[in-house]
Amino acid sequence: MTPTEKEWTKSSWKNFTALQQPKWPDQKEVDRVLTNLSQLPPLVFAGEIRALKSLLAKAVKGEAFLLQGGDCSEDFSKVTAPKIRETLKVLLQMAVVLTYAGGKPVIKVGRIAGQFAKPRSSDTEIVDGVEIPSYRGDMVNRPEPSEEARIPNPKYMLKGYNMAASTLNLLRAFTRGGFATLQRVHSWNQEFVVQSPMGRSYERMAKQIEQAIKFMETIGISTDNPQINQTELYTSHEALLLEYEEAMTRVDSTSNGWYDCSGHMLWIGERTRQVDGAHVEFLRGVLNPLGIKIGPTYNLDDIKRLVEILNPANEPGRITLITRLGVKNVEKALPPLLRGMKQEGFHIVWSCDPMHANTYTTEDGHKTRNFNDILSEITCFFETHWSEGTIPGGVHFELTGDNVTECTGGARNIVDDQLFENYQTTCDPRLNAEQSLEVAFQIADMIRS
Ligand SMILES: O=C[C@H](O)[C@H](O)COP(=O)(O)O
Numbered sequence: 001m002t003p004t005e006k007e008w009t010k011s012s013w014k015n016f017t018a019l020q021q022p023k024w025p026d027q028k029e030v031d032r033v034l035t036n037l038s039q040l041p042p043l044v045f046a047g048e049i050r051a052l053k054s055l056l057a058k059a060v061k062g063e064a065f066l067l068q069g070g071d072c073s074e075d076f077s078k079v080t081a082p083k084i085r086e087t088l089k090v091l092l093q094m095a096v097v098l099t100y101a102g103g104k105p106v107i108k109v110g111r112i113a114g115q116f117a118k119p120r121s122s123d124t125e126i127v128d129g130v131e132i133p134s135y136r137g138d139m140v141n142r143p144e145p146s147e148e149a150r151i152p153n154p155k156y157m158l159k160g161y162n163m164a165a166s167t168l169n170l171l172r173a174f175t176r177g178g179f180a181t182l183q184r185v186h187s188w189n190q191e192f193v194v195q196s197p198m199g200r201s202y203e204r205m206a207k208q209i210e211q212a213i214k215f216m217e218t219i220g221i222s223t224d225n226p227q228i229n230q231t232e233l234y235t236s237h238e239a240l241l242l243e244y245e246e247a248m249t250r251v252d253s254t255s256n257g258w259y260d261c262s263g264h265m266l267w268i269g270e271r272t273r274q275v276d277g278a279h280v281e282f283l284r285g286v287l288n289p290l291g292i293k294i295g296p297t298y299n300l301d302d303i304k305r306l307v308e309i310l311n312p313a314n315e316p317g318r319i320t321l322i323t324r325l326g327v328k329n330v331e332k333a334l335p336p337l338l339r340g341m342k343q344e345g346f347h348i349v350w351s352c353d354p355m356h357a358n359t360y361t362t363e364d365g366h367k368t369r370n371f372n373d374i375l376s377e378i379t380c381f382f383e384t385h386w387s388e389g390t391i392p393g394g395v396h397f398e399l400t401g402d403n404v405t406e407c408t409g410g411a412r413n414i415v416d417d418q419l420f421e422n423y424q425t426t427c428d429p430r431l432n433a434e435q436s437l438e439v440a441f442q443i444a445d446m447i448r449s
């Protein structure tokens, strides 16, 4: 049986194989948590989800650009006001750089307020010679390297809901309450970035924006409006834990459609996008915009089938294909994908994730990614789209507002031996604020020319 052969319900995914699910030790406790979750208020609203979808429909045509980014794996202990503010700042900075260069709206989507579950390559890992279960995200188990910490605990799903709610609450306050006003564009520059070459380029651009706003005010154009004073930041995460996603799925009373109200945009990962899998079955029935990760070993027919199943009406804005091919493969693997999908006439937002296929482990065991590889994959992504006549519609990053040392390279040229200095991620390496800004300026140069 493949998805679409039977009627969809929010639990029909249970008839299919669900990969990467936790092995909960106590099913009764899981059921209690899920009942509780299904009675709690939605985290986001159907109207907001629809608004994001219409913005993404613009990105299909090249009239807007998608910037998606945030933690690899959100950490409960870092759900604090300063951390949330720093992540927001870096996304705002990147967005303003891209808007200024590209001359089109930038759709800001955080990997935030729900990115608490991780698919893993292996169920176990060896720590100090002992085999223990892998860490699977804070909604499932704990990152500390002990057998006990790695036992899945269903109560963490409830905690994840609460963490997502607090994060969203603060994000809504920051984005609507004056913090994100373009009049404060200078203040988004982080202290540790200000003195760097990137920080100085940002300051110059911020000054020009400030002058433009002053000029508008001088000639009597009001700048007291939401376009200047407010912004929208949408949330996204990988829809991995199907029990949690099901519990957060509700019917919208205004449209009668089903929406997964755990986040605005959801994506399906490289490891769980089997055409006949439970994740595809679940996602085909909810109306949120969906991302699909595509790695270098993709099968073109599978991708076509996936898009048909998940978007039978070919609705623009519903599907974002997020290619994560790796610097070594992108030149070869991207053109046939673009041609194949173009031939079918699918409406797609094409986004580039230059992180996930460029990971390597250093001699002393740090998982990292090199800034130049990241940049080269992005460059090749843009150039290939331009030569194939398709539209590069967005980018997808693992990043943080903190001054971490997780990815090598960049203007400060972090080397392998320096990674230990401030290596904080619980899963994959993220760009720090300075590297994130640098990548935004590099993309800006590409789109400007
Ligand atoms: O973020 C993506 C995946 O969860 C991550 O890359 C998996 O890492 P692993 O290969 O160490 O399991």
Ligand SMILES: C=C(OP(=O)(O)O)C(=O)O
Binding pocket: 072, 119, 238, 268, 269, 270, 271, 293, 294, 324, 356
């Ligand atoms: C797991 C992820 O990516 P992928 O499915 O592309 O490996 C991710 O983006 O967190």
